[in-house]
Amino acid sequence: MTAHIVWDWNGTLFDDIDISVAAASAACRTVGGGDITHEAYRRAFTRPVRSFYASLLERPFTDLQWKAIAECYHRTYRDLLDRARLREGVAEILDSLAGAGVTHSLLSMGEHDEVVALLEREGLLSRFLVAEGMTRQQRTESKQAALARHLDAVRERHPDELSVDRVLLIGDTLDDNEAAVAVGASCVLLADGSYDPEKAAAVAVPVAASLSAAAELGLRAISARPGPG
Known part of the structure; x- marks a missing residue:
């Protein structure tokens, strides 16, 4: 059975850390906070x-401030x-x-609409069996719940019977790893991702310096897994 990679978008395939930090800084300023650094983010x-x-603000805030x-x-x-x-x-x-038989989502x-529009703009959309972001109703969903739902959608379109032990998630945050572990998939994080390296080390999540290295490391781990039965 071939392996399947679930790719994260923001910070993983799409390098948006600079604008994410700038937007977060602007958001903090709206409620009396200051600019934040990449490291703090x-x-x-x-x-x-x-x-x-x-x-980031080192204090709680009201629902009205959260909306702002x-x-x-x-x-x-x-x-x-x-x-x-x-x-x-x-x-x-x-x-x-894909040439080696790996499928992608x-x-x-x-x-969701913003992500799909970007994928279409970059000519990538057709490379994924399923490509999705969050709808307005799904915004409060955890990454774990989103991944479980996503894999159900992938199974409907996958050419083979998709087993979770053949699934690799490549991302850039600790909740990517937590979601993968929760559903029984493998995970590799990018070394320049948005997480505390000490926390990543504490849970022994594999880390790679590039997308290609992450895929190689994760697929090797999947191949080393014992087969069913």
Whole structure:
């Protein structure tokens, strides 16, 4: 049975860390906070995102302030979107893996329509069996719940019977790893992802310096897994 890779989008295939930090800084300023650094963003990032902002601001905030934070972040992110780019060699990596029999899907916690539009713009959409972000109704969903639902959708379109022990998630946050572990899949995180390296080391999540290295490391781990029965 061939392996299947679930790719994260923001921060993984799509290098948007600069505009994410800028948007988060703008959001913090709307409620009296200050600008944040890339390092602070990466080390503090967590889900739910409201907890992330409470960590950045070092204080709780009201529901009204949270609404202002969320609206400012999304507005600023969209305004800066043209500054973000795909990581180098994304299409070539996907095609090379597909040539070796690996199938692909994409799961983003970003807004669905925005993600699909970007994939179409970059000519990547057809490379994924399923490509999805979050609808308005799904915004509060955990990555674990989103991944479980995503894999159900992938199974409907996969040419073979998809076993979770043949699934690899490649992402850039600790909740990517937590979601993969919860459903029984493998995970590799990018070394420049949004997480505290000490926390990643504590849970022994594999880390790789590039997309191609992440795929190689994760697929090797899948191959080493014992077969069913």
